[in-house]
Amino acid sequence: MNQISKPGKSRLPYPQAIFRFKHFEPKSQNYSSSLQRVPDINKNKPISNPFYNLLPETQNPNNIVSLVCSTLKLKDDAHLSLSLLHKTMQEQGHLSHLGTQEISRILLRCQSDSSTALTFFRWVKFDLGLKLNSENCCIVVHILVWSRKFSQAMKILCELVKLDKNVSERLDVFKTLLLCTDDCNWDPVVFDMLIKAYLRMGMVKESFRVFRKMVKLNFVLSIVTINCLLNGLSKMNYGDKCWEIYGMLGRIGLHPNTCTFNILIHVVCKEGDVNKVNKFLEKMEEEGFDPDIVTYNMLMDSYSKKERLKDAIYLYHIMFRRGVVPDLLTYTALINGFCKGGNVSVAHQLFSTMIHRGLKPDLRAFNTLLVGYCKEGMMQEARSLLHDMIGDGIHPDEFSSRMLVEGYHKQGSLISALNLVVELQRFGILVSQDVYDYLGIALCRENRPFAAKSLLERIACPSYEPNPEILCNLVSSFCRCNSLEEALDLKAQMVSKNMRLDLVSYKAIICCLCKLSRCKEAENLIKEMAESGVWPDIEICRALIKRLCQKSNFSEAEYLLRFFAEEFQVFDTGCYNELIRILCEKGDMVKLMEFQDSMIKMGFVPNGQTCKYMIDGLQRVMGMQKGSVSNGTSCT
Template sequence: MNGLCKISKTSEAIRLFRKMEERNLELDVVLYSTIIDSLCKDRLGLCNCSLWNEVTKLLNEMVERKIMPDVLTFSILVDTFSKEGMLKETKEVFDVMIQRDIEPNTITYTSLIDDYCLQNRMDEAVKAFKTMVRKGCSPSIVSNSILIHGYCKQRRIDEAMSLFCEMSTEGIFPNVITFNTLIDGLCKNLHLPKVMTLFHEMEDKKLDLNFVIYNILIDGMCNAGKLTTARELFITLPTKGLCKEGLLIEARELFEKMEENGCSPYHVTYNTIIQRFLQHNETSYVVKYIKKMVDKAREVFNTLPTKGLQADVWTYNIMIKGLCKEGLLIEAMELFEKMEENDCLPDHVTYNTIIQGLLQHKETSCVVKYNKMMVDKGFSAIATTATILINLLFTN
């Protein structure tokens, strides 16, 4: 039954439960609580009247059979009401626990604290937190993070920082969620020096620096007018593994958010996003999407002059490579020709990139032209270019 509930097959679990009942097998508080928990976790209890009636029915059965709900049963109900923002019901269930001498545990208190925070009743949340400690229930990372979030929402930053510092002294080490919550609160209240201190602490602790924290930081820095810091943070994304193919959409959204917030990226920032758009067009399963990625890279490249930025040789090399990979050789050659017009001289990488692209598409007549140009400029073919040429000769 527990296995069925864990994979959200609550209906099957209830049928099994009723079969046990028909066979007069013993039903205990654990079985009832398991079913009730599954109904509530599926968010069906309060969103679907018939299934919430099932929860009520199960609770009534427990009373009739003199199976008294325990701390787990009550905690499930408190948590469910709390997540639905039903503070009145949350408090009523909590009070019934106390009346029946069933001591709430950390999970029960945390759910109550969460509900108070959601309703912006911070004084009552703090009171519940202190009662939890006084009753010998050790606060968890979750309960501390919830309270910190509540403080930040009400701009009580000093109290949020104080609780954050107390956590370590109590042997509770903040996790990514705790850091993200506090940093978000600090950004929104313009406590920027503390923000970067906490961010560097996350790096030192080798915590998972995902798009959530970068979103918070870049948004906060843009809103505060710290545009250089925002750009620097964006440029570090590839080094953190956050421009991989599966995360490229998030990188693009973050890039666009910078522009929306008036943070005009430097050419290095543009190079970062252009390179990532083109680097992952090797995904063979969606050619159409690959084309869109190249188009987007071209679009970004073409906007550089309107941003008052001059493309450098690295930018041209990235674009030429991407165009060659897509078979857009005429466009790649036209871009090559524009380099000198724009006072940006091709380097050995540029020549090798375009020659490799031409070789791969068997445009041998053009290869001769660019190879001569390369030699005249004092550059030579790299090993990869030479290998492609040799393979092409043998194939022919």
């Protein structure tokens, strides 16, 4: 067995030095702990180095310890005396002699008076601003725990653990606490507190490591601390470590209680093995523990989520036989299971049974059934349930209203969803911004921009500000409905509020402008896009160049084709072929060849359609030339 030792001191191996807490008897009636008090070897021990006697009295470290301790004895005015002492030591430059070793010695001399020790500890930490080491902190923790001042001890312990979390090199707080037991009074509960401190700081793995060390040294923790550790590990999905702890309980002489089994039931349910759940439940009963309402609710929730509804209903009937009355959580779990399975009628019956048995549904129970109704498209029943909620004094939350709006949307009845929002406002229920945004976007996508605009204008909440997403959708919807002026007005409002349009909304406006032959405005909008950091895509390029080609504006189309290629790296072969086609139709082969050469150098790649247009153009030119020749011959 490894030994932990201090310089200048010898220690026995752990099995002899550390005793099992619950079997150790105190040696003196003056000690409230079940452990032996280790004498304070530093309390009256003088500094052995004779050269300290050559120092001036005020610079002698031993005298500094005595000076501080004598000051602390002035209990009526200890704070004032320490403040004066601080000023004196600072003026004479003696603070450098008060190091961590001297601080520990002073704390040990004050361990019989925890208030005095804590006063000194805070004075050093806050008034002097000295850096305390882990040993100083652990001594104070031991003193406070010995004096039953658990909250103050836990605060310091959490700070120490937090420091352990932040520093690059790990502090072994457990080892330091253990070493400090040689010099001061201590209580075994301090190690339970250490595990809880790690859990409070979210350091679950570290708490488990401390647990392993304690088991290795035959320490015995309380079952309450074990349950806290199991719960922390369960929340972090460390199921294997939970079972490892459970396997150690018998070896360290601890017996699990109902809370322990409930936590482990929860672990098994999260693992998803329902057969293992049943086996563990049997083991729990073999050890003399009857499942309570918490156990049944966890099992019910697990069965319902996995849609093992027969097992859930069987358990529901077993509860009554064993005298365990189902509560609100039981019924909510069952209702959720049947709603997920599509059997809303049974869920409705369970909801009615729950009310008949005197249980008042809460928001979660109402929402569970509400989701079932909306999922099955039973919107009339969902609306009626909403009225029941409001009648029972339960205000629907964001989830409730969102489910109803989505339900109406799936049924293709956005008008009913709009009426629902108006009705909620009439009842004084605040509808969240997310619900308004969802409904507004849904209206835009169904090309009802004026209805969406009207919804945004009559929103009761004065702090509501439509986000850019819904406004961009509204711009696009106006364009799809050929309401260009409304789209441009809305765009101007967004720009004035420093809101950026997205690519889709810009594209919608540009395409709409091209349809109306307002190509110059579209070109200006492309420049605005580039300045705002939104690059046009190939569809915008095609819409604009196609419209210019239809107007036979070759030079402007060629300029834009080059502009898109050079500025935005958009190389559209379709637009390139469209210009080829125009030149071929004109029969200007010289300009055609010049255009093709310049486009290839820029990066355009001809395809089969390009070749077809050029062949057709050459044939057309050759035909025209033959016709001219034959006409000339006939004339001669």
